[in-house]
Amino acid sequence: MLQKREYALLSDKELVDGLTAVPANNRLHEYFFKEKCKHFLTYISNTLYNEDDCNMLMGELYEYLSNDNWKILKMWEGKNGCSLNSYLASCSMHYFTGRIKAEKKRCDREMIPSTPETIEYLSHFTAEEESEQQPVWEAYKMLKERDRIILRQLVIEEKDMLVAAPVIWPYINSNKDIHELSQKHIQSTIAMAKHRALLALLNNLKNLTKN
Numbered sequence: 001m002l003q004k005r006e007y008a009l010l011s012d013k014e015l016v017d018g019l020t021a022v023p024a025n026n027r028l029h030e031y032f033f034k035e036k037c038k039h040f041l042t043y044i045s046n047t048l049y050n051e052d053d054c055n056m057l058m059g060e061l062y063e064y065l066s067n068d069n070w071k072i073l074k075m076w077e078g079k080n081g082c083s084l085n086s087y088l089a090s091c092s093m094h095y096f097t098g099r100i101k102a103e104k105k106r107c108d109r110e111m112i113p114s115t116p117e118t119i120e121y122l123s124h125f126t127a128e129e130e131s132e133q134q135p136v137w138e139a140y141k142m143l144k145e146r147d148r149i150i151l152r153q154l155v156i157e158e159k160d161m162l163v164a165a166p167v168i169w170p171y172i173n174s175n176k177d178i179h180e181l182s183q184k185h186i187q188s189t190i191a192m193a194k195h196r197a198l199l200a201l202l203n204n205l206k207n208l209t210k211n
Contacts, residue, residue, distance in 0.1 A: 007031040012076070012084035020070040033058045040089035044096055055180055057096070059173060064095050103192075139204035146171040147197035154194050161190045168193070 007028060010018065015036070018028050041054035041061065049056075065073050065088075076087045140148060149171055153164035165186050169178045172193050178186060 008035075012078060015084060016073055016076060020073060029062075033062055036085065037061060037088065037092075040085070040092060043089075044093055048096055048100060049185075051182070051185060053180070053182065053185075056173075056185055060096075061092060064092070135205055135208050136201075139201055139208055142204045143197065143200055146193075147200050150190075150193055150197045151201065154190075155198075161187050165190060 007015075008031075015028075015032065018025055019032055037058070038054060041057050042052075045051045045054040045057055072091055073088075076082075076084055078084070140151065143151070150168055153159050153168055154161065157164075162183060165178060168190060169186070172189060
């Protein structure tokens with residue numbers, strides 16, 4: 001097996017073959033995402049997220065590239081002198097740009113309505129006891145564990161985001177060490193996760209009460 005210092009000598013074709021090989025070479029993966037992809041990830045992080053630290057994107061890039069048995073990576077053929085790095089930079093920018101646009105559209109479309117009914121539902125989370133008869137608790141129990149924990153910490157117990165972050169973060173992004181991220185990034189990520197959890201709760205409530 002190659003040593004870490006020798007990975008930089010691999011050709012683009014050898015990199016693709018090594019990254020997609022079974023079983024996975026974890027040391028090669030670590031080199032590739034932390035060293036090979038760092039330059040264009042830093043650019044994307046600065047351009048799209050106004051963040052200097054690109055570590056927050058590495059886990060997402062791994063999930064994107066490894067999806068469907070590394071389909072995106074295997075599509076690179078090096079035609080017209082296109083390097084693997086240039087190809088991945090283009091694919092990654094397209095992916096993260098599309099992800100931001102899709103998330104914005106979904107948030108605009110699924111904004112939580114400020115109706116008396118919604119406020120009444122959410123007010124139950126401040127109750128001292130969880131009554132089995134209240135639809136809100138039935139809807140709460142239908143949520144994924146991640147969403148239950150987020151709402152438990154931030155809405156039921158009304159904890160500050162940064163105080164609750166160590167408990168919540170592993171359920172949001174277990175690939176990123178929370179201590180390596182800025183408070184701004186942690187708060188924005190948790191705020192989005194809370195928003196999604198509330199939407200999931202409301203969808204469950206609608207399904208329970210529509211009849």
